[in-house]
Amino acid sequence: MxxxxxxxxxxxxxxxxxxxxxxxxxxxxxxxxxxxxxxxxxxxxxxxxxxxxxxxxxxxxxxxxxxxxxxxxxxxxxKIWTTAGLSTGILNSLLVCGLVAVASALLGTVTAYVLVRYTFVGRVTILRGLVGLQSIPGTLMLLPVFVLFSSAGTYFGVTVIGTRWGLFVAYLTFALPFSTWVMVTYLRGLPRELEEAGRVDGASTLTILFRIIVPLSLPAIVVSGIFAFLLGWNDVLFASVLTRPETQTAAVALQIFGTTQEGGALPVYSQMMAAALVCAAPVVLLYLLFQRYLVGGLTAGGVK
Structure with a gap:
């Protein structure tokens, strides 16, 4: 032939x-x-x-x-920097949401690597729990989180409510399950032969994780980090309850600014539109910077 x-x-x-x-x-x-x-x-x-x-x-x-x-x-x-008070809000949002994005991406990667590459008692239960946690509305968790944080100040003398790190812990609690599940889906598609080759060369588990797994998983890490960032950036409910005026986020500042203009003789519609665009600018810039990683991270794992 x-x-x-x-x-x-x-x-x-x-x-x-x-x-x-x-x-x-x-x-x-x-x-x-x-x-x-x-x-x-x-x-x-x-x-x-x-x-x-x-x-x-x-x-x-x-x-x-x-x-x-x-x-x-x-x-x-x-005008919006004085009338709406966006400078403090945007600074707080960038600080808290940026830390949440980095922490959830790193912790999610390490947790997902353990869940995918190791077999132990309760592993399947944890994976099912990660999926189940996604179905719990955040509004149902507002009162328990507030009571828990208030109790920490009462019994341990630690001030949580009204602080940036308290808001960071609240956002990380909701972002970590999603980030972990994204990384679990991605790491399942990585071939084990790469890790076995590293072990043959004498690499430890941490070396394999940070020198092989993390560089190959960069698209999924970026996706999980961006979604964690958006979770905190768009949140108004928890930020309005767990912050003070000096620690409020951009979403809360924008909501307060819009509420105070209702019923006025001449609502400052132009300033409200400008404030909305300024608050949306960091998210748009984030997508433009990492769009190539977003495409790869969202599509990876869907086709084997």
């Missing part, structure tokens, strides 16, 4: 492989797919465009219903 005869069936099989774009065109006609795509983009981009234009407008112009500003002005971006 000639080489061309052998290569032809393989080439035909490769030609029959479906790509995601080909699947989309197979399910929907081309014109309908284009209409749906444009419609979804409009639904997402028009509100964002309105917020940007309103932040560059005056408060009077936004109150009068102007979509396109009659005069562009960046004055709202300078």
């Amino acid at each position: 000639s080489t061309s005869a052998i290569a032809t069936p393989g080439g035909s099989r490769r030609s029959r492989r479906r790509t995601p774009a080909g699947e989309a065109h197979r399910l929907l006609p081309g014109p309908l797919l284009a209409i749906i795509t444009v419609g979804l983009c409009v639904l997402v981009l028009v509100p964002i465009l309105y917020i940007v234009l309103a932040s560059l407008n005056t408060d009077v112009g936004v109150a009068e219903g102007e979509f396109w500003p009659s005069s562009f002005s960046g004055e709202s971006y300078t």
